Amino acid sequence: MSGLMDQALKLYAHLPASERFHVHARASSAPLLAVASRMPSGTVADIGCGHGLLSAVMALAVPERRVLGVDLDERKVHWARQALSGLPNVTLDVGSVEELAKTQPHTLDAVVVCDVLYLLPEAKWPGFLESVRGLLKPGGRFLLKEVEGDRSWKHAKALAQEWVMVSLLGRTKASGGMVLKPRVDGVRLLRDAGFEVREVVGLGEGYTTPHLLYDAEAR
Incomplete structure (x- = not known):
């Protein structure tokens, strides 16, 4: 793990063991450094920030x-603070x-949304x-x-994992979603919402989840 991630994880050292476990699991299972490396400077928003890693x-x-x-989860925001x-x-x-x-209309330089959309019902995606x-x-x-809906074993594993986190353990809040879409659908949704898709990058190598990043720009 990189020095930057180690530095970030040290911020959670005083939290209860259960919260530290969740944060460390997030660090090892998601390509957060790869996502962060693409973010510009300025004022940015992390929507669905969870524990804030x-x-x-x-x-x-x-x-x-x-x-x-x-984030909508008061408990996670409490520990993140x-x-x-x-x-x-x-x-x-x-x-x-x-x-x-x-409260912040057209004021931000960038927004990142990481593993949030698929937790919502599809009907809410365009408005989101x-x-x-x-x-x-x-x-x-x-x-x-x-998470890319590519019908691979990684796809099936990701759905099972989220079911455990949402339904069994209650560690993640969902609103009736849990649907994974292929990248062609993601590109279409972004274009319909007023974005120009610059690049679609697969970040699943080295992970057991088919991570997918859409890099877009507001038109």
Whole structure:
């Protein structure tokens, strides 16, 4: 694991063991460093920030970057605030992308959404993406990290894993989603929401999950 990730994980050392376990599992199972490396400087939002690990990595990597993290899970935001309290360039709040779009319309340089969309019902995806678009300045960057619906064994494993986290353990909140889409559908959804897709990058190598990153720009 890189020095940057190690530095971020140290911020969670004083949290209860159960929370530290969740954060460390997230660090080893998702390509957060690869996602963070594509984020520009300026003011950025981490939608569905959870325990704030990606927010921490982005803040540590570029100290002049301002990171706004929001999540609907009050418990996770509580622990994220405790862990990241020493980072002056991070603000964490309980809330939704729709609420943030009302207070920060067209003010952000970039938005990242990592493993959130597939937890929502498909009917809510267009509105969610339109709210993200409403946060961004013209030409602002949007990084959407999802799990690719490619019908592979990794696809099946990812669904089973999320079922355990959501339904069995209650560690992740879902709103009736758990649907994985192929990349062609993701590109179409982003274009319909007003984004120009710059690149679609597979990040699943070395992981047991078919991670997929859409790198887009607000039109």
